[in-house]
Amino acid sequence: MIVVLTGGTGAAKFMQGLQQVAPARELVAIVNTGDDLVWWGLHVSPDVDSITYGLAGLLSSERGWGVERDTFECLARMRAMGAPAWFSLGDRDLALHILRTELLAAGQTLTEVTAHIAKQLAIQSSILPMSDQRVETRVATPAGDLNFQEYFVRERHQVAVTGVRFAGSENARPAPGVLDAIAAADAIIIAPSNPITSIGPILAVPGIRNALQETRATVAAISPIVGGAAVSGPAGDLMRAQGLPVSLAGIAQAYHDFLDVLIADDLDTAEASEVMQSNLHPDLRLHFCNTMMTTPEAKVGLARETLSALGVAAGGAPAPVGVR
Amino acid sequence: MIVVLTGGTGAAKFMQGLQQVAPARELVAIVNTGDDLVWWGLHVSPDVDSITYGLAGLLSSERGWGVERDTFECLARMRAMGAPAWFSLGDRDLALHILRTELLAAGQTLTEVTAHIAKQLAIQSSILPMSDQRVETRVATPAGDLNFQEYFVRERHQVAVTGVRFAGSENARPAPGVLDAIAAADAIIIAPSNPITSIGPILAVPGIRNALQETRATVAAISPIVGGAAVSGPAGDLMRAQGLPVSLAGIAQAYHDFLDVLIADDLDTAEASEVMQSNLHPDLRLHFCNTMMTTPEAKVGLARETLSALGVAAGGAPAPVGVR
Numbered sequence: 001m002i003v004v005l006t007g008g009t010g011a012a013k014f015m016q017g018l019q020q021v022a023p024a025r026e027l028v029a030i031v032n033t034g035d036d037l038v039w040w041g042l043h044v045s046p047d048v049d050s051i052t053y054g055l056a057g058l059l060s061s062e063r064g065w066g067v068e069r070d071t072f073e074c075l076a077r078m079r080a081m082g083a084p085a086w087f088s089l090g091d092r093d094l095a096l097h098i099l100r101t102e103l104l105a106a107g108q109t110l111t112e113v114t115a116h117i118a119k120q121l122a123i124q125s126s127i128l129p130m131s132d133q134r135v136e137t138r139v140a141t142p143a144g145d146l147n148f149q150e151y152f153v154r155e156r157h158q159v160a161v162t163g164v165r166f167a168g169s170e171n172a173r174p175a176p177g178v179l180d181a182i183a184a185a186d187a188i189i190i191a192p193s194n195p196i197t198s199i200g201p202i203l204a205v206p207g208i209r210n211a212l213q214e215t216r217a218t219v220a221a222i223s224p225i226v227g228g229a230a231v232s233g234p235a236g237d238l239m240r241a242q243g244l245p246v247s248l249a250g251i252a253q254a255y256h257d258f259l260d261v262l263i264a265d266d267l268d269t270a271e272a273s274e275v276m277q278s279n280l281h282p283d284l285r286l287h288f289c290n291t292m293m294t295t296p297e298a299k300v301g302l303a304r305e306t307l308s309a310l311g312v313a314a315g316g317a318p319a320p321v322g323v324r
Numbered sequence: 325m326i327v328v329l330t331g332g333t334g335a336a337k338f339m340q341g342l343q344q345v346a347p348a349r350e351l352v353a354i355v356n357t358g359d360d361l362v363w364w365g366l367h368v369s370p371d372v373d374s375i376t377y378g379l380a381g382l383l384s385s386e387r388g389w390g391v392e393r394d395t396f397e398c399l400a401r402m403r404a405m406g407a408p409a410w411f412s413l414g415d416r417d418l419a420l421h422i423l424r425t426e427l428l429a430a431g432q433t434l435t436e437v438t439a440h441i442a443k444q445l446a447i448q449s450s451i452l453p454m455s456d457q458r459v460e461t462r463v464a465t466p467a468g469d470l471n472f473q474e475y476f477v478r479e480r481h482q483v484a485v486t487g488v489r490f491a492g493s494e495n496a497r498p499a500p501g502v503l504d505a506i507a508a509a510d511a512i513i514i515a516p517s518n519p520i521t522s523i524g525p526i527l528a529v530p531g532i533r534n535a536l537q538e539t540r541a542t543v544a545a546i547s548p549i550v551g552g553a554a555v556s557g558p559a560g561d562l563m564r565a566q567g568l569p570v571s572l573a574g575i576a577q578a579y580h581d582f583l584d585v586l587i588a589d590d591l592d593t594a595e596a597s598e599v600m601q602s603n604l605h606p607d608l609r610l611h612f613c614n615t616m617m618t619t620p621e622a623k624v625g626l627a628r629e630t631l632s633a634l635g636v637a638a639g640g641a642p643a644p645v646g647v648r
Contacts, residue, residue, distance in 0.1 A: 042422070090397075
């Protein structure tokens with residue numbers, strides 16, 4: 001069993017590659033829910049959605065979120081009726097949020113709803129929300145405290161960040177299956193996701209960080225920082241706000257207490273000594289390869305490299321749904 | 325002020341004609357909510373929707389319900405995820421239900437939500453749900469007790485009907501403004517709607533029937549029965565199930581205690597004597613004209629004839645949105 005801690009778009013692409021080289025049934029994604037929001041009264045879980053769509057072969061490769069070839073007729077009517085419209089939900093995408101909201105209202109947990117939807121979409125891997133309790137990523141800015149989507153989408157992450165916190169995390173519990181998966185895993189991968197707001201909320205759920213420290217599985221992280229900057233999104237700004245250098249060393253530091261292998265881009269080989277000299281990681285191994293998932297082949301290549309660095313044999317059996 | 329008791333598609337077409345010949349601000353539609361349903365967790369109010377879309381110039385003229393040129397991408401995804409899909413909500417149409425559900429959940433009444441949406445759509449007439457309490461039309465069939473949409477849409481009204489009841493009506497109150505509008509009206513029109521399941525629920529709300537008996541306004545009804553059959557839909561079957569003849573006399577009987585003028589189609593002049601000999605309506609006036617709203621001009625013509633029969637002067641000022 002291979003367990004992957006995942007955030008949004010980069011993680012979804014990575015999972016698409018991974019399901020090409022490992023048996024789908026042996027993959028478990030533990031997914032950030034700190035970005036979740038109630039939008040138009042609907043429960044939207046952006047990272048769960050991206051992983052779900054990615055594994056179902058439905059993810060928009062153009063946008064990196066939502067459903068391929070979606071339309072936005074409902075959004076246009078909402079705007080015409082004066083409803084807020086800065087968060088884009090496509091017509092096809094809406095179905096998932098409507099169904100999730102209905103099932104949650106009927107008393108199902110987010111874990112149950114996520115599994116039900118994955119089953120309906122013929123996904124064979126497990127998708128586990130990090131927690132069934134609400135943990136909300138709050139981004140402190142000079143203009144006030146924003147939820148993640150307000151910061152990321154509405155403000156297009158163009159406001160200064162002075163801090164990040166995970167409201168509700170102290171009372172959250174890992175969702176059913178999360179701790180067991182980490183304990184029983186053959187290998188654990190931290191997807192190339194923002195360490196602060198994609199992986200950070202997962203680590204903030206009491207018990208998960210400890211399980212990562214204690215698991216006998218090797219833990220690898222793929223750096224989302226290449227050439228001193230985030231491959232996409234605001235990871236750099238957020239790392240800086242949390243006092244981490246925007247570099248491989250910063251990633252190593254974020255995961256210092258449980259990381260065994262850091263997978264980094266070939267572009268960053270010069271940073272190896274800095275990481276190794278940090279003293280924080282006497283046993284940390286560095287593995288350099290191409291981490292830029294710009295093509296379907298590159299996604300598969302990164303998955304193969306990651307499994308190789310973890311000492312797990314990669315297979316070549318194609319997954320039931322295609323990589324895009 | 326002209327008050328119109330309305331159901332679904334026929335009523336929406338009639339309102340479109342009426343707003344061409346009477347000042348929009350002086351029109352009040354009291355709308356059946358017995359057909360309402362919670363679908364995918366969303367509060368759908370089919371008759372309120374049809375009147376709203378009709379007055380906003382958005383109603384699909386092809387289908388008679390929903391929004392013109394709508395698409396059904398969300399529905400297709402719901403079906404793909406195994407959700408029930410027999411009730412069609414278009415992508416544009418969805419916005420209205422999502423917004424209504426959100427505002428109801430936030431504590432607004434159906435009356436407030438309906439008024440808010442009408443305002444956003446620049447509708448100048450008043451749209452009043454019959455009640456803010458839930459009244460549910462239940463259709464008894466040999467196969468069991470169905471709600472109206474199960475009977476009408478899912479079963480395509482192809483099952484036998486043994487009775488109709490309005491669950492919850494005994495505890496419902498007329499929505500704010502309903503009784504005042506009936507009392508203060510210059511004229512009252514019963515739209516060409518199914519008397520059992522479109523107008524029946526309105527009359528079942530305690531106080532409304534009595535207000536119609538007591539108002540000083542002249543009350544006219546436009547017969548939805550032409551040539552011994554319903555112009556559209558299952559009105560005939562439902563009237564029969566409730567012991568009413570499927571004829572002008574049946575319509576007169578349904579409204580016997582408050583009706584002043586019965587507007588009937590030219591095709592039915594031969595039925596005049598039967599209606600007048602029923603003894604139930606010593607003062608009932610019959611007015612024959614073309615009631616078939618097959619063109620925009622015919623909608624306007626029926627509205628003019630109706631106002632004329634009521635002794636109300638029809639204007640020619642065009643409404644702000646077009647008839648389709």
